[in-house]
Amino acid sequence: MRYGKIYYGALGLAAVLLLIGLVMDGPLAIWTGLGKIVTTENALITDYIQLAGPGAAFANAAIVVLITAALYRLSGDPLNGSSLVGLGLMAGFSLFGKNFLNIWPILLGTWLYARSRKEPFAKYISVSLLATALAPMVSYIALDNGFGNLFSGIVVGIVIGFIMPPLCAYTFRIQNGMNLYNVGFACGLLAMLFVPVMTALGADPTLNYHWAEGYNVLFGGLLGAACVGFVLAGLFLCHRPPWAAWAGYRRLLKTSGRAPSDYLRMFGMGPVLINMGINGLIGLAFLLLLGGDLNGPTLGGLFTIMGFSAFGKHAGNIIPVMAGVTAGGFFFQGGMESGSLQLAVLFCTAMAPIAGYFGWQYGVLAGFLHSVVVLSTGSPVAGMNLYNNGFSAGLIAIVLYPTIIAIARHRKAVIQEEDYFDTFEHDEPQLPAPKHGELSEEREGS
Template sequence: MRYQKIYPAAICFSVFLIVTGLLLGEPSSVLPGLWKIILTEDALITDYVEIAGIAAAFVNSALVTLISLGILYLSREPLNGFTLVELGLMSGFALFGKNIANIWPIIAGTFLYTRVRKEPFGKYASVSLLATALSPVVSYVALDNGWGNLGLGILIGLVVGFVLPPLSAYTYKIQNGMNLYNMGFACGLLAMILVPVMTSLGATPEVAHHWAEGYNVQLGLFLTVLCGLLILLGFFFSGRPAWAAWAGYRRLLLTTGRAPSDYLRMFGPAPTLINTGVNGLIGMSFILLTGGDLNGPTLGGILTIMGFSAFGKHARNILPVMLGVVLGGVFMHWNINQSSVQLAMLFGTTLAPISGYFGWPFGLVAGFLHSSVVLHAGTPVEGINLYNNGFSGGLLAIVLYPIISEAIRHRKPELQDEDYFDTIEHDEPILPPSRRE
C-alpha cells in the first residue's frame, strides 16, 4: 500500500496527454486518426504523429497507459519503481508502434501462460505489458495485404505472450544486470525465429520509415512543462523538505544503476521525481542540440528514459552513453541527426549500468559501439521488435561484461538468487525459474 498514489498520478498523466494532444492537434482528427493507427502495420519506424496527427497519437498513448494501469490494478501486481518503468514504456511506445488493439493478443498469451502454470497473473503482469514490444507482428499478420489474417494474427500474439515469460527470465541472467531493456533482448531473439519462419511461409515483412518533422516547438513545450512539474513536485510537494529531496537526489546519483535498482524504494518519491524530470530534460536537450526532431519516436524514447529514472537511470550514468553515440556521429559514416541514430542516442541509455558500474569511460565506449551495432541489429527482424535498442544493448552487454570485468577492471557483479525477488520486502517474492516447482 506504500505506493498507491501511483494510480492517481498515472491517471493525471494520461489526462495531461489527452489535453495536450487536443490543444496541439485537431480534436476532430482523433477518431479517424485512432482508426488509422489501428489499421497501420507498425514496423519500425512508424510515427503515429506523422500518420495520424498529434491529437490521435497522444490520445492513443493515454488510452494505452490507462489500459496498462488497469491491468496492473486488476492483477494486483505490487507497485514499485518498476511500475513507473512499465507506464513510461507503454505511454512512450504508444506513440510509435503500440496501440489499443494490437497489444491485447500478447497480453492474453501471458495470461494463458499463468493459467497453464497455475500461478497468479500478477507475477507476470509486467512481462505481459513489456512483451508488447512485438505488437507489430500482430498488426502485420492481421493486416498485410495478400497475407493478412485476423485470426492468425491473434494466434501469433498468443504464442508470443506465452513464450516470453520463461525466455525473458533466462536472458536476464546472462546480461548480469548491464542491459536495462532485458525484454528487448528476449524479444529480439524470438523475432529472429519468427521472421524467417514467416518469410518461409510467404510473408514479406519490411521496415518502415514514417518520421514527423516540424514539431520541436510544440513537443518541446510539452516536455518542458511536464519535466518542470515533476521537478517541482519532487522538491516542494512530496512530503519532504526541499533540502532533504536534494540530498536524496545526490545520493541517487552515486548508484550504479545496475538492474535491479528500484529508486522509488531506495530513495523515496522526492528524489525519484527530481531524477525523472532532470533526465527528461537531458533527453530533450540532446535531441535539440544535435539537430534532431521531437516527434512520436523521440518523445517515446524520452518517456522511456523518464520511466527508467525510477529503475536505474540517472544523469551520471546516461550522459556518457549518450555522448558515446554523439562521438559515433563524428567518426562513423553516418549523421548524428539520422532518425535511427537519434533513437539510439535515447534508447542506448539501456547500457547506463555499464557506465555506472565500471566508470564513465566504459560508458563512452558502450555508447560508441551501440551507435553502430543498433543500426544493423534490427535488419534480421525487419522492424517487428520495437525494443531494437534493447536487443542491441543485450548483445553488447554480453560481450562487454566479461571483457571489462575479467580483463580490465576485475569487478564482477554476479546476479544472485535474491536479485530475482520482488524489490518490496513485504510482498511475495518471485522465484527464479530454477527454483520454481
C-alpha cells in the same frame, strides 16, 4: 498500497495526453486518425504523429496508459519502480508502434501462462506489458491479406505472450543486469526466430520510415515544463523537506543502476521525481543540441528515460553512454541527422549500468559500439521488435561484460540474490542461495 498515488498519476498523464490531442486536432480528425493507426502494420519506424496526426497519436497514448493502469490495478500488482517503467514505456511507444488493439493478444498470452502455472498474473504483469514490443508482428499478420488474417495474428500474439516470461527469465541472467532493456533483448531473440519462419511461409515484411518534423518548439516547451514540474514536485510535494529529497537524490547518483535497482523502494518518491525531471531534461538537451526532431519516436525515447529513472538510470550513468553514441554517430556517419541515430542516443541508456558499475569510460565505449550495432539489428527482424535498441544493447552487454572483467577490471558483478522487496513483488528472476560449502559467485570472481 504504499505507492497507490501512482494510479492518480497515471490518470493525470492520460488526461494530459488526451487534452493535448484534442487541442491539436478536433474529435473527428482524432477518430479518423485512430482508425488509421489500428489498420497500419506499425513496423519500425512508424511515427503516429506523421501517420495519423498528433491528435490521434496522443489519444492512442492516453487510451493505452489507461489500459496499463487498469491492468496494474486489476492484477493486484504491488506498485514499485518497475510500474513507473511500464507506464513510461507504454505511453512512449504508443506514439510509434503500439496501439490499443494490437497489444491485447500478447497480454492474453502472458495471462494464460500465469494461469497454466497457477500463479498470480501480478507476478508477470510487467513482462507482459513490455513484451508488447512485438505488437507490430500482431498487426502485420492480422492485416496483411497476402499472408495472414485476424485469427492467425491473435494466435501468434498469444504464443508470444506465453513464451516471453520464461525467455526473459533466462536472458536476464546472461546479461548480468547490465542491460536495463532485458525484455527488448528477449523480444529481439524471439523475432529472429519468428520473422524467418514468416518469410519462408510467404510473408514480405519491410521496414517503415514515418518521421514527423516541425514540432520541436511546441513539444520541447511542453516536455521541458513537465520535467521542471517533476523536479519541483519531488522537492516540495512529497511530504519531506526539500533538503532531504535532494540528499536522497545525491545518494541515488552514487548507485550503479545495475538491474534490479528499484529506486522507488530504495529512496522514495521525492528523489525519484527529481531524477525523472533531470533525466528528461538531459535527454531533451542532447536531442535538441544535436539538431534532432521531437516527434512520436523521440518522445517515446524521452518517456522511456523518464520511466527508467525509477529503475536504474540517473545523470551519472546515462551521460557517458549518450556521449559515446554521439561520438560514434559523428565518427561513422558524419552526423546525427539519421532518425535511427537520434533514437539511439536516447535508447542507448539501456546500458547505463555499464557506466555506473565499471566507470564512465566503459559507458562511452558501450555507446560508441551501439551507434553502429543498432543500425544493423533492425533489418533481420524487419522492424517487428520495437525495442530494437534493447536488443542491440543486450548483444553489446553480453560481449563487454566478460571482456571488461577479464582484461581490465577483474571485477565480477553478481546478480543480487535478494532484491529490495519480497519475491512476490519482484518482476525479475532471482538466483537460488548457494548451497552449504559452495563459494558465492562474488568470491569466485574475486
